[in-house]
Amino acid sequence: MRQLIITAFVSVDGVMEAPGGEQGYRNAGWTFNGIDFDPAAYELKGREQQDASALLLGRVSYQAFAPIWPTMDDFAGYNAMPRYVVSRTLTNDDDRWPATLLPSLDEVAALKETDGGPILVHGSATLGASLADAGLVDRYHLLVFPVLLGAGKRLFSDADKDATRLTVVENEAYANGIVKQIYDVVR
Numbered sequence: 001m002r003q004l005i006i007t008a009f010v011s012v013d014g015v016m017e018a019p020g021g022e023q024g025y026r027n028a029g030w031t032f033n034g035i036d037f038d039p040a041a042y043e044l045k046g047r048e049q050q051d052a053s054a055l056l057l058g059r060v061s062y063q064a065f066a067p068i069w070p071t072m073d074d075f076a077g078y079n080a081m082p083r084y085v086v087s088r089t090l091t092n093d094d095d096r097w098p099a100t101l102l103p104s105l106d107e108v109a110a111l112k113e114t115d116g117g118p119i120l121v122h123g124s125a126t127l128g129a130s131l132a133d134a135g136l137v138d139r140y141h142l143l144v145f146p147v148l149l150g151a152g153k154r155l156f157s158d159a160d161k162d163a164t165r166l167t168v169v170e171n172e173a174y175a176n177g178i179v180k181q182i183y184d185v186v187r
Helices: 039-051 059-065 073-080 105-112 125-133
Strands: 004-011 054-058 083-086 100-102 119-122 139-145 166-173 179-185
Touching: 004 039, 004 125, 039 073, 039 139, 039 179, 054 059, 054 105, 054 125, 059 083, 083 105, 100 105, 105 125, 119 125
Parallel strands: 004 119, 004 139, 054 083, 054 119, 083 100
Antiparallel strands: 139 179, 166 179
C-alpha cells in the first residue's frame, strides 16, 4: 500500500490558506512576511520531491498551480511525477500540466492500493481535511510558522470524530521560528 502524505505550511493556529501570496486572502504571503529565510527549514521540500512518486491535488490548488508550476525549476520533481486531481466538477485537465482526474475519495483509496512510492498532497486544504476525515492520511509533513492568522482555510476540519493519534517521526526548530513536525498516523 502506498503512503499518503499531507504536506503543508501552517500557522500556529492551523491556517494554511495562501502561504505564497495567492490572491483573495487578506494575509496572503504570510510565509514570507516578516520571517527570515532559512534554507535549512525548507530541506523537507527537496526531500519530498525526491521521495514522492505522485502528486495529489484538489481542484482549487490544481487550477492555481497548473499555470505556474510547470515553468518553475525548483519544482522539477513535482513536474516529472504523475499528478492526480480529486474533483467532482472538473471535466478535463489543464494541457499545461496534465493530470488524471479522480471523481471521489474511493478512487484515492484505490490509488493507495497500487504499487509505487508515496503520494504527496500539496496545498489542497479542503481535500486534505476530507482525506483525514476518511482515514486515508498516513503521514503529515508540517512546517509551522510563528504567526497567528485568525481566519482562513485550516489544515484540519472541525468534524466531530474520534481522536486520531499521531506519532512524532521528526521535529526540528529553526532560528527563524519555523518548526518542522512530521507525524505518522497511528492505526
